[in-house]
Amino acid sequence: MKVLLAPMEGLADAYLREILSNAAGYDLITSEFVRIVDQLLPKRTFFDQVPELKNNSQTSNGTPxxxxxxxxxxxxxxxxxxxxxxxxxxxxxxxFGCPSKTVNKSKGGAVMLTDPESIYQTVSAVHSALPPTQPLSAKMRLGYEDSTLMMECAQAIADGGAQAITIHARTKSQGYTPPAYWHLVKHISDKLDIEKTINGDIWTLADAHQALKDSGCDNVMIGRGAIKNPKLADCIKKNQDKTAQWSQTAPLVKHFWMSITQEMSNRYCAGRLKQWLNYLKDQYPEAEALFVSVRRLTDINDIQPYIEAL
Ligand SMILES: Cc1cc2nc3c(=O)[nH]c(=O)nc-3n(C[C@H](O)[C@H](O)[C@H](O)COP(=O)(O)O)c2cc1C
Structure with missing residues (x-):
């Protein structure tokens, strides 16, 4: 069983991917989406959005x-x-899962789940262009408004030549509202002969076990659960139900803050920190206290003393 870190646009950027991959072992990390419209993007766009490309497409500890x-x-x-x-x-x-209105309006992301043929055309065009040594995977939701076409969409992904599929067990209409319908994915996993990964609402080791059992998938992909508990991937891989102590998590927050304040435009740093603390605060009272202290601060110099005190 593999544990994958989910793509999360605007949340799991390269800074957080670096921190999370060092905090726990992932078999694979998927980048935030790179939006393709009608041109071949310049190389620098790829390097800007996925800086790991400059390091052989790995985080510093070698996670692909x-x-x-x-x-x-x-x-x-x-x-x-x-x-x-x-x-x-x-x-x-x-x-094939992005719920954004802008993206769906231009017929990308989850709206493609209403048209399995468009999924097939896209997957097969990419498959034909890539050298056979390059793995191709796709990530889908159960559908757009409902899940009636989920099997056709999954089949289109497999027929198009993808070797692996990740299924976020909710429709676009269901957004991120619990529950995730892991058991519905069983229909797909029973039928498809490619590598299958279950995703959606895996917050604990018990969730991972249940999701694998209900869905019949080979692997799990974790997103917000990893942001909230940076050791979750290790818990799942080692089958040990241990949440990291705040004393283990605080240095990660410190490290994250140091990286973003050194490399990112200052006006984004406070927002990025608060965004992460907003998840951590549900797990750690100390993170909640820190969140409350910095909530109204925007200047990095005002936030700095709170981070130094960690
Ligand atoms: C802030 C945010 C950004 C996301 N961006 C992407 C993305 O770029 N590509 C993608 O396939 N899914 C994206 N997702 C969906 C996640 O990869 C994942 O499918 C979803 O969060 C459910 O998994 P979870 O319950 O483990 O978080 C995003 C989710 C969130 C919360």
Whole structure:
């Protein structure tokens, strides 16, 4: 069983991917989506969005990072996929689950789940463009409004040539509202002969066990659960139900703050810190106290003393 870190646009950026991959062992990390419209993106766009490409598409501890592409134009997806792999990406992942209104309006992301043929065209174009050594995977939801086409969509992904599929066990309409319908994924996993990963609402070791059992999948992908409990991947891999102490998590927050304040434009740093603390506060009272202290602060110099005190 593999444990994968989920792509999370605007949340699991390269800074957090670096911290999380050092905090727990992941078999694979998928990047935030790179949006493809009607052009071959310049190399610098890939390097900006997925800086790990400069390190052989790995975080510093050697965890492989796979570029995720989002778009509905088969030829453009294919040429950009090839470019991403030439720049070093460890394979390509395709996004068929993004619920964003803007993305769906331009017929990308989850709306493609209403048209399995468009999924097939995209996957097969990318598959034909990539060298056979490059792994191709795709991530889908159970559907757009409902799950009536889930099997056709999953089949289109497999028939298009993807070797692996991740299923976020909710429709686009269900958003992120619990529960995740792991048992529905069993219909897909029973039928498809490719590597299958279950995703959605895996917050604990017990959730991981249940999700694997209900869905019949091979692997788990964790997203917000890893943001809230940075050791969750280790718990799942080692089958040990231990939440990290705040004393183990606080240094990660400190490290994150140091990286972003050194490298990111100052005006984004406070927001990024608060975004992470907003998840950690449900797990640790100390994180909640820190969140309350910095909640109204925007200047990094005002926040700095709180971080130094950690
Ligand atoms: C802030 C945020 C950004 C996301 N961005 C992406 C993305 O870029 N690509 C993608 O396939 N899924 C994206 N997702 C969906 C997650 O990968 C995952 O499917 C979802 O969060 C459910 O898993 P979880 O319950 O473990 O968080 C995003 C989710 C969140 C919360």
């Amino acid at each position: 990072v796979r570029v995720q592409l989002l778009g509905n134009h088969p030829e453009m997806m294919a040429s950009n996929a090839l470019r991403a792999t030439e720049l070093g990406s460890f394979g390509i992942d395709l996004n």
